Amino acid sequence: MADALRLAVTTFPQHWDGKGTITLNVLLIPAADPLPGSLIGPSSPSFANGAPTFTVIVNKGLSTLPASTGANVIALTPTVHSAPASPAATFALLQSSVTASGATLVTASLRSS
DSSP: OOOEEOEEEEEEEEEEOSSSOEEEEEEEEESSOSSSSOSSSTTSOOTTTOOOOOOEEEESOSSSOOOSSSTTEEEEOOOOSOOOSOHHHHHHHHHHHHHHTTOOOOOOOEEOO
């Protein structure tokens, strides 16, 4: 049985200047309640209280399968230009807005196949 999906990561390429700079928007979507508890393991913070870090892996060609190390791999540390001001406060506000409208929040367990 596969582990429950806890976090979905989606990237949206926005611009490539052809000279070595690519601009991406990255969307992280928690599949669990973002406020309480750990997201990944017992020692990790909740989604709302965490500060994700990224390493961008660029493969130079399509002659081999994608890898995270090797001669055809470039590892980059991205620059984050628009970090959220207060994720926990934002999620709490969204949660109170949903419940104030009479809706009920339900957490489902999604499974990857």
